[in-house]
Amino acid sequence: MKRRDFLKTTSALMGGTILYGLGSNSAAAQGEPVSGGTLIWGHSETTQNLDMHQTGTASTGRVLENVHDSIVTVDENLTVIPHLAESFEISEDGLTYTFTLRDDVMFHNGAKMTSADVKYSFERCMNPDTGAVNFEVFNNVASIETPDDLTVIITLDQVNAPFLSRLAENGAGVIMPVDSGDVQGNTPIGCGPFKFVRREFGNEVELEGFADYWGGAPYLDKVIAREITEPTVRLTGLRTGELHMINDIPADRIGEIEDDPDLQVVAWFPLNWDFVNFNHEFEPFKDPKVREAFDYMIDKQVLLEGALWGQGEVTASPSYPTSASYNHDLEQRPQDIEKAKALLQEAGYGPGELSVTFKATTNYPYHIESAQIMLEWFRLAGVEANIEQLTWSDWLSQVWVDKDFEISMMNFFTLWEPDFLYYSLWNTEGAFNYRKISNPTVDELTAKARVTVDPEERAGIYKEVQKVIHDETLDVILWFRNGTIGAQPSVGGLDTIVHPNGSNLNFHKVWLSS
Amino acid sequence: MSYILNRILSMLLTLFLISAITFAVTNILPGDVAMMIMGTQSNPEALEGLRRSLGLNDPLLVQYWRWISGMLTGDWGTSLVFKEPIGPLILQKMTASAMIVVFSMTIALTCAVPLGVWAAMHPNKWQDTTASSAALLGVSLPDFFWGIMLILLFARWLGWLPSSGFVDPREDFLLAARHALLPSLALGLGLMAHLTRMTRATMTGILNQEFIRVARAKGLGERTVVWNYGLANAVGPVMTVAGLQVGYLFGSIIVIESLFNYTGMGWLTYQALLNRDIPLIQASVFVIAGVVMLANLIVDLLYVLVDPRIRLS
Amino acid sequence: MKLPAAFRSSKGLIGAVLVLMILLVAIIAPLVIPPDMATQMDMRARLSPPTLAHPLGTDQLGRDLMYRVLLGAHTSIYIATAAVLMSIVIGLPLGLISGYVGKTTDNILMRLVDTLLAFPALLLALTISAVLGPNLQNTIIAIGIAFTPFLARIIRGEALRVAQMPYVEAARTAGNSDTRLIVRHILPNIMPAVIVQSTISLAFAILAEAGLSFLGLGTQPPDASWGLMIQASRDYLDRAPWTALVPGAAVALTVLGLNMFGDALRDALDPRARKGAT
Secondary structure, eight states, rough: OOHHHHHHHHHGGGGGGGEOOSGGGGGGGSOOOOOOOEEEEOOOOOOOOOTTOOOOOOHHHHHHTTTTOBEEEEEEETTTTEEEEEEEEEOOTOOOEEEEOOOOHHHTTTTTTOHHHHHHHHHHHHHGGGGOTOOOOGTEEEEEEEEEETEEEESSOOOOOOOOHTTSSHHHHHHHHHOOOOHTSSSSOOSSEEEEEETTTTEEEEEOOOOOOOOOOOOOOOOEEEEEEOHHHHHHHHHHHHOOEEESSSSGGHHHHHHHOEEEEEEEEEEEEEEEOOOOTSSSGGSSHHHHHHHHOOOOHHHHHHTTTEEEEOOSHHHHHHHTTTTTTOOOOOOOHOOOOHHHTTTOOTTTHHHEEEEETTSHHHHHHHOOOOOOOOTTEEEEEOOOOOOOOIIIIIIISSSOEEEEEEEOOOOOOOHHIHHHSSSSTTTTTOOOOOHHHHHHHHHHTTTOOOHHHHHHHHHHHHHHHTTTSSEEEEEEEEEEEEEOOOHHHHHGGGEEEEEESOOOOEEEOO | HHHHHHHHHHHHHHHHHHHHHHHHHTOOOOOOOHHHHHGGGOOHHHHHHHHHHHHTTHHHHHHHHHHHHHHHHHHOOOOOOTBBBBBHHHHHHHHHHHHHHHHHHHHHHHHHHHHHHHHSSTTHHHHHHHHHHHHHHHHEEEEEEEEHHHHHIIIISSSOSSOOOOOOOOHHHHHHHHEEEHHHHHHHHHHHHHHHHHHHHHHHHHTSHHHHHHHHTTOOOHHHIIIIIIHHHHHHHHHHHHHHHHHHHHHHHHHHHHHOOOOHHHHHHHHHHTTTOOHHHHHHHHHHHHHHHHHHHHHHHHHHHHOTTTTOO | TTHHHHHSSSSHHHHHHHHHHHHHHHHHHHSOGGGGGOOOOOGGGOOSSSSSTTTTOOTTOOOOOHHHHHHHHHHHHHHHHHHHHHHHHHHHHHHHHHHHOOOOHHHHHHHHHHHHHHHHHHHHHHHHHHOOOSSSHHHHHHHHHHHHHHHHHHHHHHHHHHHHHHHHHHHHHOOHHHHHHHIIIIIHHHHHHHHHHHHHHHHHHHHHHHHHHHHSSSSSSTTTOOHHHHHHHHHGTOTTHHHHHHHHHHHHHHHHHHHHHHHHHHHHOOGGGGOOOO
8 A cells, every 4th residue: 555655645746757666675786887797688578570660569669779779869858859960950930950960870780870871761761661650750841851971951841840759769760771671670770779689589589789889888798588478477587587677567566576675676657558448439429428427437546456456647638747738737537426327317328228348458458457347337337338358459450440349448658749649649630549539629729739839838739638638538548557677686777777758678778787 | 002192192182271271261360460560559551551561462362372382482471560581480489389299298198108008907996096087187177277287386386497488499408398398297287188098998998808818818917918918909099199189289289388488389379360460370370280180190100000900991 | 878877887977966066057156146246346355365255265356256156157168068069060960961971072071171170179269269259159159160070070980880780771772761861860870979079079168168268269358257267367376376276176177077977978878989089
């Protein structure tokens, strides 16, 4: 219980920061960094297609974070800062972006990075035939010019406020060496702190420290990412010392690891966020009263406790907790079964007259648990409900593509860039609008924010969007989930490992004491 | 000789049928591999681009022809989701699985045959009851349940063996064997129980036959009668059953390898199925069916060698 | 029929009692226990060891394992029975025709059956379930289809044997039609083998359902099925082993009962098959 209370007091104000860990247990690791050693990491997921442009899965991005660097990046406050570009300039009219590249960036193949590589990478991402996940980032790009080896000028044909921020992650902002596209899929080459050595598919990925890294050679000689998807198995590996560290400690076991003097735990907030989805073209859900009724059926705190053993923090807003656009005025609806029944009655559904199927994916076992818990509440409110458990690929094709569902649940890793978040998910035209939501106010606001350059004004618009999402119960926003790492005391520098986006892990400054 | 030729010809026909069934079934699988790669970040235009670059838009017959001719010429294509060449991938995973399949078969046979014979030598005595009951219990528990019990006992409580993972035997044979032991045991226990029952039943039948009675009447020791005369005749049937169990084993490894995170063929096939990685599913299923068929063929041929009286039609 | 003989051995009797008990549970439990007893959650009693309030303990959502295992009997038995019935309905005519008609028909049918037999049953069931999408009906279909080739093969062998019997020859010369021959003379004589094989298949079907559900391609939550319960227990094994032991024991008892009864049945009905494989 003490953990929960702690979380409550820190609340949503503590976004992007280490929650706990690095306490007494990790005292041994607080010495001076040393070089050398091979770190064995028990990775929670299997990596897939290793082409940074094509892959959209968090698991693969988490590993590739160490192989690649993006042209710009963000600091812990999510402000865009220089990275491979040592400086950047945006013209008054917001249409021209000028990047000045660092002079000391080497690729793993021995080549020096120049503006040609940047042009190649961006154009590869833009090309529809590449099948790049983030190609729409470049939708407004009119031209990419390279007046000299270290200068890149990008001209847009209309203002695109989120453009620079979107380049701050590897998905769109990654720089690959010229003509390396064909090999990226299974032997990625970049200019990050670690070289990709090999992947034994399903077993492990081997990364080797890159001595010529522009940010200084990493401490570790090697990182071996063992892919161990079974949570208890990962934990056992950590306990027996087979693994130096693991990510994603099983939620119900965190307390136990914290109490273990031989292990250290790092937890941060948030890793990702979850929400319950309604299909807005399913007849009953066209009525906002019905959606609101379902919101009233769900006790978010109990659900969080039940599905994630309390490892997270409930929220009414999906905005990154520390970001300017987070709307603190919103409050989740409390559970009120009677009110839910009344709302359903008003909408014309008496007890037992509404029946829904909840499609949840086994890819996130806690979604299955959540669905089972919610089902009980739905039934209490007189709704007939059953679950369809879908494999990840079935969920993607049925819910995401075919939009063939009634009620579902999904998580997203923190889309800290608000346009990426709100336009993609809630605009009628949004790429991630799989719920067929079409709300004129949201459409108007998200379009307006795109061309609003003033940060404060932009944040204000997004706060309004959140209010509409909440008032109209377009979805039910549930919580931000904690990320966790468990490690041996010998692992140092864990405070630097989590990328500000909460999802990626970077081993550049991590070290092993002997 | 013509029998062998016949068998091989019919095997080729079956292989063709297997390939056709595999291709047909995998192509009606729902789901979309481009979706899997992009996940929740995908949008329609990006998806279409990826599909084009993966060659998913070609007509089915073209895809079948590409697949089958590739399989024959040794070009097994590339896994769509994982971007790995399939041929080496399957070879690697098959080696891993072969290790636990051979281990478990060895464990099962070395325990089951003596146990079964022992039980058959003492029909309806305590020896028989004990062995038969143990075997009955053995075949009645799902193998993944055995697996869970083994993990609890040897990995969690005693801490003697690693609970999961695969290590390449070429890197470190001893460590590889330690990792393979628990999954092999989980597979082998059920198999052992099954083979014990088989051996017992076969031996009981043989020990009641005329020639055994004659041998006994001649005053040969019971030991000689059972082991030299009886067992020699039981080898054929027991071997046949063991061969048939290769199919069962390749079904079981799907569950067991997932449970132990032992990344062999079963694990690969399950991953391929979950990810709708069609080329990978096709190749894995085809290879597994091929191996099962080959095992049966070998057993059949050996049977002819062991017992020349038998000529199957 | 020499059915009662099966009960004469102690093995047969124990097996029969076990099977009967579990059948009774499967039929009666859903009638007397309200279905929500298996899904009712108690967040204050998660992963509780066996106590007075929860005689068999609770699972990760605080659901009572006793109610779940009792109600799960219905799901598991229903799926297994329906799947085996399905494999009989398809396999019986296939095997009969193949064995009785022979020649080209037999060749073609058996080639097909052999091909299907090359696919491990679980792999076949898994693929079918992936194609159809996992739910109760499709689990039945997947297991049913996966088991059909075995049954068809056994029935074909039996039909072949019986068709060559002198009395069938006699009946044929007496001018009986093929249909009549099959229905009146062959079918009754292969029934013992079918019954024995069905009992054994039933045991395998229970295991197969558990395996499929364990891989997430079988029964769907929140329905209680034994395989699903074992799957859910996986993450809590070392802190709450009872969550695996309770459904595991249920599967073991059922399959054990079926196997014992099946053995005794075979001994009584079909002495010839004693040496044969299962």
